Every structure is written in structure tokens, then in C-alpha cells.
Amino acid sequence: xxxxxxxxxxxxxTRGQQVTLxxxxxxxxxSVSWYQQTPGQGLQFLFEYFSETQRNKGNFPGRFSGRQxxxxxxxxxxxxxxxxxxxxxxxxxxxxxxxxxLTFGAGSRLTVL
Amino acid sequence: AQSVTQLDSQxxxxxxxxxxxxxxxxxxxSVYLFWYVQYPNQGLQLLxxxxxxxxxxxxxxxxxAEFNKSQxxxxxxxxxxxxxxxxxxxxxVSGPLSGNTGKLIFGQGTTLQVKP
Numbered sequence: 001x002x003x004x005x006x007x008x009x010x011x012x013x014t015r016g017q018q019v020t021l022x023x024x025x026x027x028x029x030x031s032v033s034w035y036q037q038t039p040g041q042g043l044q045f046l047f048e049y050f051s052e053t054q055r056n057k058g059n060f061p062g063r064f065s066g067r068q069x070x071x072x073x074x075x076x077x078x079x080x081x082x083x084x085x086x087x088x089x090x091x092x093x094x095x096x097x098x099x100x101x102l103t104f105g106a107g108s109r110l111t112v113l
Numbered sequence: 114a115q116s117v118t119q120l121d122s123q124x125x126x127x128x129x130x131x132x133x134x135x136x137x138x139x140x141x142x143s144v145y146l147f148w149y150v151q152y153p154n155q156g157l158q159l160l161x162x163x164x165x166x167x168x169x170x171x172x173x174x175x176x177x178a179e180f181n182k183s184q185x186x187x188x189x190x191x192x193x194x195x196x197x198x199x200x201x202x203x204x205x206v207s208g209p210l211s212g213n214t215g216k217l218i219f220g221q222g223t224t225l226q227v228k229p
Contacts, residue, residue, distance in 0.1 A: 004156075033215030043203065043219040056214045090156055092215060100145065100207050100215055104156040 002027065004105035006091050012111045018079040021108045025072050025093030032074040033102060034066060037088040046089075049074055078110075086112045115140040117206050119220035127228050128196055134189040134223045136204030146187040147205040147217065148178055157203065163187065199227045 005024040013019050025032050033056075034046040045058040049068035066076040072093075078085055088109050092102035120135040138144060145164050149157040161172040168180040178189045187204060201224050205217040 006156075031215050033217075042221045043217075045216045045218075048215040050215075056216050058216070092157075094215055100217070101147075101159065101162060102157075102215055102217065103159070104149075106154075106156040 004091055004093050004103055006089075006105035006108050008108060009106065010109045010111075012113060013081050014113050015081055015083060017081050018077060019081060019110060020075055020077045021089055021091075021110075023074045023076075023091030023093075023105060025074070025091075026103055029093035029095050029103075030072055031094045031100075032068055032072065033092045033094075034074070034076050035090040035092065036060075037090060037107070038086075043090075046076065081112045083112050086110060115144065115206050115208060115218045117204050117218050117220035119202075119204055119223050121223050122221065123224045123226065125226045125228060126194055129193050131192050132190065132194050132198075132225065134202050134204075134225065136187045136189065136220055138185050138187065138204070138206045140185070140206060140208060142208050144206050144208050146178075146180060147207075148176070148187070148189050149203045149205060149219075151201045151203065151222075153200075160189070160202070194225070194227050196227050196229060198225060200225060 007022045031050045033048040037043050048056040052068045063079045068074045088107045090107045092104045094102050116139045118137045126132045147162045148160040150160045161170045163180045171177045176191045201222045203222050204220040207217050
């Protein structure tokens with residue numbers, strides 16, 4: 001059973017640009033969550049999508065957005081990049097039944113110059 | 114609101130020695146508790162979880178954690194560590210009242226450094 005796949009693994013952008021990250025969940029998982037990991041703030045919840053609907057959102061500015069497709073694949077977008085957006089972005093999927101046991105992908109490491 | 118505190122940012126230990134990584138949580142409702150491990154340049158891997166039932170949970174690689182409701186703790190222990198256990202460990206909490214969402218609250222992480 002394939003795990004959670006995130007692309008790209010590494011990317012470099014400059015301030016003001018935008019970026020789109022992709023996440024393919026485990027087959028059969030309908031919930032996809034996104035987290036930002038930085039040395040200073042640790043792991044912070046961005047948002048969660050279930051059946052193409054955002055059902056939970058963390059405390060991030062509107063520059064951070066996401067969506068989920070009918071096949072449960074998800075994308076997140078960050079517009080007008082700032083230096084502080086440099087981070088490891090982790091995607092996690094779950095079956096969304098019972099307890100929320102998340103399976104994480106390897107992450108997309110974004111560097112903003 | 115829920116919160117998690119990992120009491121040690123770094124824990125150095127010699128190989129084959131026992132180790133305990135401490136985690137306290139704050140929540141006014143029932144919780145689910147997790148330990149995740151992160152190796153360099155990788156994502157998070159689930160180590161073990163407490164959902165209900167026995168308060169002592171074990172992983173396949175020798176780690177165990179005990180849910181203590183009165184002390185609101187979920188400390189991670191291993192009786193004998195290996196070099197390969199060197200990694201960052203994260204304690205996390207979520208609650209059944211959160212509606213089966215994918216929102217976990219993580220501690221700041223504990224770096225376990227196993228020395229030969």
C-alpha cells in the first residue's frame with residue numbers, strides 16, 4: 001500500500017512569488033491535513049480537507065489556502081511568499097473514521113529567498 | 114484549549130541505557146494521545162497511540178508509553194536504546210470531541226541523542 005506522497009520534495013522561491021504543493025493520500029483515505037514545521041514555531045496545523053470541503057482551519061493568514069479534489073488528492077497554495085514561510089510543509093492523511101490517526105508524507109521543504 | 118508540553122528539548126543518553134521522554138498535556142476533555150518520531154529529512158512516523166483501554170501502550174521497536182490521566186502525562190520510555198533511535202520525538206494530542214478531524218496539537222519535540 002503506497003504511503004502519502006508529497007511533491008515537490010524541495011523547492012526554492014523568492015519573496016512575492018507563489019507556490020503550490022501537492023499531496024496524494026493513502027488510497028481510501030478521505031481526509032488530508034496540512035502542517036507547517038519550522039524550528040521556531042514547531043509543528044502547526046494549517047487546515048484539513050474532507051470530501052473536498054475544508055472542515056478545520058488553523059491560525060494562518062489568508063495567503064495560505066488549499067483544496068481537495070474528488071480523488072482526495074490535495075494541494076496547498078501560498079501566495080505572496082515571505083521569508084518566514086520557509087518551512088517543511090507536511091501533509092497527512094487519515095481514513096477519518098474512528099480516532100484521527102494520521103499518516104504523514106515526507107514533506108515539501110520550501111526555501112524563500 | 115488543548116496544549117502539549119514536552120519537558121526536555123534534548124535528551125543525551127548512552128547506547129543500551131534506558132530513556133524517558135516526558136510529555137504533559139492540558140485538556141478539559143477526553144483525549145487521544147500520540148508519539149511520532151522524525152528522522153532527518155523525513156516526515157513523521159507514528160510510534161504509538163493511546164485511544165482507549167489499557168493505559169500502557171507499546172510499539173514494535175521496544176518503546177512504550179503510559180497514559181496517566183491524573184497527572185495528565187504520556188511519557189515515552191525505552192529500557193535500552195540503540196544508536197538508530199537517534200531522532201526527534203513529538204508528543205501530540207487530539208480529542209474525540211473535535212469530530213474526527215485531522216488536527217493534532219504537537220509538543221515542541223525532544224531530540225534524543227544516543228551516544229556510543
